[in-house]
Amino acid sequence: MPSTTRFDANERTAWAGRADAYAATFGRLCAHTVPELLDAAGVFGAGTRLLDVGTGPGTVAAAAHARGAEVTAVDAEPSMVQLARRAVPSARIELAALPELPFxxxxxxAVVANFVLNHVGRxxxxxxxxxxxxxxxxxxxVTIWSGTPGPGQTLIPQALQAAGAVRPPHLxxxxxxxxxxxxxxxxxxxxTAAGLQDAACRTLSWxxxxxxxDWWAGPASGVATIGLTLLAQTPETRNEARRHYDRLATTFRTPNxxxxxPHTALLATATR
Known part of the structure; x- marks a missing residue:
């Protein structure tokens, strides 16, 4: 059985050159789980040799460095590696993709992966x-998105669905x-199936x-599957999706x- 799939190849294409757009939009969302992720990995003081897999713009790596960890980080996308190196110049940050790491x-x-298993084929x-x-x-x-999403997670998908958008087959x-x-x-x-011990998982909500x-800017820039789905539509469908988005977003608007x-994720821990 090959170690990678067509899903992995599509991921490489989907994220190519999108580091800045991700960091300014969905990257801010994914930063919410970082403190609890590092706590769960036992990264509390100086000297911990930490590997941050799928570092993206380096958010986890920077937070771990601030705790005194000896940080190594990898990402499969070159533009992410460049961004992370600027964010954490003292860390060792390399280009590498699961399931083959150069270590x-x-x-x-300790090893952490913040919303990374969502993006691997195996x-x-x-x-x-x-x-x-x-x-x-x-x-x-590790963290992943929950199969029971929070209402905020469904806002943009609902807008695309209401506009009649169709997800491209290659996604x-x-x-x-x-x-x-x-x-x-x-x-x-x-x-547990991967050979780890004492596996446990809990739900995070925020x-x-x-x-x-700003929230629309992520998909409008082609970030993630939802963004590539939006960009694959006709201009008329994209405009209709934005109209439905503006309508549905009123549910979540605050007084200011x-x-x-509302978002929901899973945080799992285990030991070797």
């Missing part, structure tokens, strides 16, 4: 690779043989606060005019 066995005390192989580079007794912490989901239930039990079971313009968008 020896048992190299790190999640079980990816977790086995994260286990490989983790020392015996070391801690792994299809994982092969069912590689997928897993996006539930606390499902994610914990996947970690309101992401942003403006209507910003949006409070």
């Amino acid at each position: 020896p066995d048992a190299e790190f005390d 999640p079980l192989l990816a977790l086995a690779e994260l286990r490989r580079v983790l020392r015996p007794g070391g801690r792994l912490a 299809g989901p994982l092969d069912p043989a590689d997928d897993f239930p996006r539930t606390p039990d499902g994610l914990a079971a996947l970690l 309101d992401h606060r942003t403006t209507a313009e 005019g910003t949006l409070a968008l």
Whole structure:
């Protein structure tokens, strides 16, 4: 069985050159989980050898560095690596993609992956690779989006659906043989299947606060699957999607005019 799939190839194409657009939009959303992710991985003081996989703009790496960790980070997208190197110049940041990392066995005390398993074609192989580079007794912490999304997560998809937008075939989901239930039990079971010990998972919920313009800017810039789906539509459908978005967004508007968008994610931990 090959270690990568068409899903992985599509991910590489989808994220090419989109680091700045991601950092200014959805990257701010994904930053919410960083403190709890690092706590779950046991990154509390100086000297922890940490690997941050899928570092994106370096948000997790920067927070870990501030805690005194010895940070190594990787990302599969060159523009993300460049952005992360500027954010954390003292960290070792390299270009690499799961499920093959350029590190020896048992190299790190802790390994984290913030919303990364959503973007790999073979999640079980990816977790086995994260286990490989983790020392015996070391801690792994990962986040993914919950299969039961918060209402704020469905705002843009609902707008596209109301406009009649159709997801391009090449942006299809994982092969069912590689997928897993996006539930606390499902994610914990996947970690166990990868050979990790004491797997546990809990739900994180928060309101992401942003403006209507900033939140729309992510998909309008082609960020993530939802963005590529929007850009694949005709101009008429895109305009209709924006009209529905403006209508649906009123549900989340706060007294000061910003949006409070409820989101739900899963945080799983385990040890080697």
